[in-house]
Amino acid sequence: xxxxxxxxxxxxxxxxxxxxxxxxxxxxxxxxxxxxxxxxxxxxxxxxxxxxxxx
Numbered sequence: 001x002x003x004x005x006x007x008x009x010x011x012x013x014x015x016x017x018x019x020x021x022x023x024x025x026x027x028x029x030x031x032x033x034x035x036x037x038x039x040x041x042x043x044x045x046x047x048x049x050x051x052x053x054x055x
Contacts (some may be wrong), residue, residue: 035039
């Protein structure tokens, strides 16, 4: 696997760990919206993908 992909996966894992600290999915999505300025739909999709990343 190339280094750029490995680095991206590591960043996603860090984001996943941040998202897991929220009490609910909705709170985590609101955080993503504030941080990224993306739509709720985009952040919901991103959340669903990121939260499934395994160690």
